[in-house]
Amino acid sequence: xxxxxxxxxxxxxxxxxxxxxxxxxxxxxxxxxxxxxxxxxxxxxxxxxxxxxxxxxxxxxxxxxxxxxxxxxxxxxxxxxxxxxxxxxxxx
Amino acid sequence: xxxxxxxxxxxxxxxxxxxxxxxxxxxxxxxxxxxxxxxxxxxxxxxxxxxxxxxxxxxxxxxxxxxxxxxxxxxxxxxxxxxxxxxxxxxxxxxxxxxxxxxxxxxxxxxxxxxxxxxxxxxxxxxxxxxxxxxxxxxxxxxxxxxxxxxxxxxxxxxxxxxxxxxxxxxxxxxxxxxxxxxxxxxxxxxxxxxxxxxxxxxxxxxxxxxxxxxxxxxxxxxxxxxxxxxxxxxxxxxxxxxxxxxxxxxxxxxxxxxxxxxxxxxxxxxxxxxxxxxxxxxxxxxxxxxxxxxxxxxxxxxxxxxxxxxxxxxxxxxxxxxxxxxxxxxxxxxxxxxxxxxxxxxxxxxxxxxxxxxxxxxxxxxxxxxxxxxxxxxxxxxxxxxxxxxxxxxxxxxxxxxxxxxxxxxxxxxxxxxxxxxxxxxxxxxxxxxxxxxxxxxxxxxxxxxxxxxxxxxxxxxxxxxxxxxxxxxxxxxxxxxxxxxxxxxxxxxxxxxxxxxxxxxxxxxxxxxxxxxxxxxxxxxxxxxxxxxxxxxxxxxxxxxxxxxxxxxxxxxxxxxxxxxxxxxxxxxxxxxxxxxxxxxxxxxxxxxxxxxxxxxxxxxxxx
Ligand code: SF4
Numbered sequence: 001x002x003x004x005x006x007x008x009x010x011x012x013x014x015x016x017x018x019x020x021x022x023x024x025x026x027x028x029x030x031x032x033x034x035x036x037x038x039x040x041x042x043x044x045x046x047x048x049x050x051x052x053x054x055x056x057x058x059x060x061x062x063x064x065x066x067x068x069x070x071x072x073x074x075x076x077x078x079x080x081x082x083x084x085x086x087x088x089x090x091x092x
Numbered sequence: 093x094x095x096x097x098x099x100x101x102x103x104x105x106x107x108x109x110x111x112x113x114x115x116x117x118x119x120x121x122x123x124x125x126x127x128x129x130x131x132x133x134x135x136x137x138x139x140x141x142x143x144x145x146x147x148x149x150x151x152x153x154x155x156x157x158x159x160x161x162x163x164x165x166x167x168x169x170x171x172x173x174x175x176x177x178x179x180x181x182x183x184x185x186x187x188x189x190x191x192x193x194x195x196x197x198x199x200x201x202x203x204x205x206x207x208x209x210x211x212x213x214x215x216x217x218x219x220x221x222x223x224x225x226x227x228x229x230x231x232x233x234x235x236x237x238x239x240x241x242x243x244x245x246x247x248x249x250x251x252x253x254x255x256x257x258x259x260x261x262x263x264x265x266x267x268x269x270x271x272x273x274x275x276x277x278x279x280x281x282x283x284x285x286x287x288x289x290x291x292x293x294x295x296x297x298x299x300x301x302x303x304x305x306x307x308x309x310x311x312x313x314x315x316x317x318x319x320x321x322x323x324x325x326x327x328x329x330x331x332x333x334x335x336x337x338x339x340x341x342x343x344x345x346x347x348x349x350x351x352x353x354x355x356x357x358x359x360x361x362x363x364x365x366x367x368x369x370x371x372x373x374x375x376x377x378x379x380x381x382x383x384x385x386x387x388x389x390x391x392x393x394x395x396x397x398x399x400x401x402x403x404x405x406x407x408x409x410x411x412x413x414x415x416x417x418x419x420x421x422x423x424x425x426x427x428x429x430x431x432x433x434x435x436x437x438x439x440x441x442x443x444x445x446x447x448x449x450x451x452x453x454x455x456x457x458x459x460x461x462x463x464x465x466x467x468x469x470x471x472x473x474x475x476x477x478x479x480x481x482x483x484x485x486x487x488x489x490x491x492x493x494x495x496x497x498x499x500x501x502x503x504x505x506x507x508x509x510x511x512x513x514x515x516x517x518x519x520x521x522x523x524x525x526x527x528x529x530x531x532x533x534x535x536x537x538x539x540x541x542x543x544x545x546x547x548x549x550x551x552x553x554x555x556x557x558x559x560x561x562x563x564x565x566x567x568x569x570x571x572x573x574x575x576x577x578x579x580x581x582x583x584x585x586x587x588x589x590x591x592x593x594x595x596x597x598x599x600x601x602x603x604x605x606x607x608x609x610x611x612x613x614x615x616x617x618x619x620x621x622x623x624x625x626x627x628x629x630x631x632x633x634x635x636x637x638x639x640x641x642x643x644x645x646x647x648x649x650x651x652x653x654x655x656x657x658x659x660x661x662x663x664x665x666x667x668x669x670x671x672x673x674x675x676x677x678x679x680x681x682x683x684x685x686x687x688x689x690x691x692x693x694x695x696x697x698x699x700x701x702x
Binding site for chain 2: 006008009010047055056057058059060061062064065067068069070073084086087088089090091092
């Protein structure tokens with residue numbers, strides 16, 4: 001299935017691009033996608049994973065407009081999903 | 093310990109008097125915004141003309157300012173706002189606040205009106221009212237340079253010509269860009285014939301446990317620097333937020349007719365114009381850009397409000413708009429909001445060339461908006477109308493302000509379109525000074541993966557994890573209100589504090605650690621947690637005296653009526669019934685009456701603090 005990833009700073013530098021079009025196996029989960037990106041882009045590891053190897057709190061994700069909560073990492077992606085990766089920040 | 097003097101300056105009489113501040117009062121409100129509000133409650137005549145001599149203008153430094161606590165160089169300026177319907181209060185960084193403390197003063201309260209243009213000079217324990225001859229009529233940069241030229245290594249907080257001419261959203265500036273931007277404090281200065289506060293100090297501040305404080309400060313610095321967010325704030329700054337909001341479809345665009353705009357204003361584009369990152373006093377983060385166009389910034393607010401909101405998509409032009417607002421001393425949030433408002437009214441035919449003095453207002457026209465800013469500053473032609481801000485609504489054929497993005501008469505401070513994030517919406521609706529993210533933005537709402545049990549521990553109650561739901565969102569708003577008010581009393585920058593950004597930044601235990609080492613007091617976390625609600629209630633009482641009723645705690649009409657048209661946030665809007673129910677729950681949590689009024693016993697208690 002085809003998944004598009006839009007990564008904002010600082011993740012886009014680590015992934016080499018802010019816009020990725022990926023071919024992924026059917027049934028891949030959100031967490032699976034992130035771990036695959038870590039495999040492929042070692043510079044992304046420090047951003048994506050915390051000291052315990054879990055998905056870092058500061059890697060925020062939305063999948064086709066839905067926020068990915070703590071219990072949604074196992075949700076399977078579907079063909080055509082758009083995944084947005086961004087760091088949660090506030091300011092003005 | 094940690095104590096500096098408080099002066100009351102009567103500009104009409106030309107007198108300066110130091111007043112005593114009890115430790116009981118200090119422990120009730122600490123400093124900054126909190127103590128300012130205490131004095132406003134006690135000194136402001138309800139119903140006073142905000143641009144008249146009866147308004148009370150207060151410059152108050154943070155409790156922890158000047159002692160090397162991380163990011164602690166902040167102060168608040170407070171008065172009745174000439175822009176909004178309610179209390180005016182604005183927090184500012186830069187270098188003025190520590191200098192004022194070293195000059196021997198932590199707070200200066202100003203009443204009356206000087207018979208001629210003046211400035212107040214504070215040096216090593218003395219306060220003088222001096223003639224502003226030679227300084228009046230200069231913009232915010234020229235006048236600060238002139239003070240340095242004439243007086244040496246001083247720090248000043250100044251208004252520009254916009255303040256002198258009573259533009260209702262004129263701000264107060266220290267340095268190139270640091271602003272007490274919100275709610276028209278520059279106009280209050282102008283109304284008092286006060287061009288500047290100028291400070292020079294060589295005195296130290298007495299600390300109970302200097303070595304312990306230094307060690308603890310080092311620990312806190314390490315803690316702050318260990319966050320993954322800190323280096324991003326320090327290298328990219330708030331422009332990062334533009335691309336986050338924009339990618340998601342939550343950037344106020346063309347007076348909130350749209351919610352998504354050009355990627356030309358993304359942080360990577362801004363980077364091309366950045367000379368280097370700089371910082372406020374005692375800051376370890378340095379989130380500020382010095383730009384190649386000769387100014388500082390832009391922040392996210394500028395990219396949104398003098399960028400997307402007025403239809404500009406060229407980074408160089410937006411930076412120039414930012415620099416112009418800074419030099420003139422105009423609040424960027426309000427300037428961008430009012431110019432976009434007028435442009436939509438023009439596009440819709442509600443106003444015509446006859447109203448605008450021949451200007452054909454159109455989104456995206458850089459030259460036109462630059463000229464309009466200058467005209468606002470000089471109160472010239474149509475600029476004179478827009479200088480009145482929302483007070484011009486009837487003149488501009490929008491008598492109910494249906495097209496205005498304001499709450500309680502104050503334009504929304506930040507460019508985030510809050511129709512998706514319901515807690516953000518409740519936050520700007522209930523904020524004491526009007527629509528403002530710095531009062532109660534519950535940012536932890538966007539830490540989507542924050543475990544429910546961690547959230548429950550932070551908030552003391554379960555909160556619905558769906559950001560688009562109003563269910564239980566009074567809880568994060570109430571929590572954020574309280575901690576942000578406490579931070580503003582301490583004089584700390586919200587960027588390094590819990591709740592505004594990472595949950596792993598400074599919070600009550602850290603504030604207590606700093607306070608006790610600095611003062612020798614034995615403040616507990618529990619005691620400190622009473623400060624925020626006290627400040628919020630004090631502000632509420634001031635607002636009630638100025639006529640606040642429940643219907644003022646609301647949102648711009650568009651946020652209710654118009655669903656967001658674009659992006660991932662498409663279709664979201666504010667449901668009136670859900671909003672009303674959340675507002676009722678918020679009042680209950682705060683201990684207010686169902687009509688939003690403060691309980692009589694609480695009023696008596698707060699009026700009794702001395
Ligand atoms: S983080 Fe930015 S706003 Fe805060 S104190 Fe530092 S430079 Fe100033």
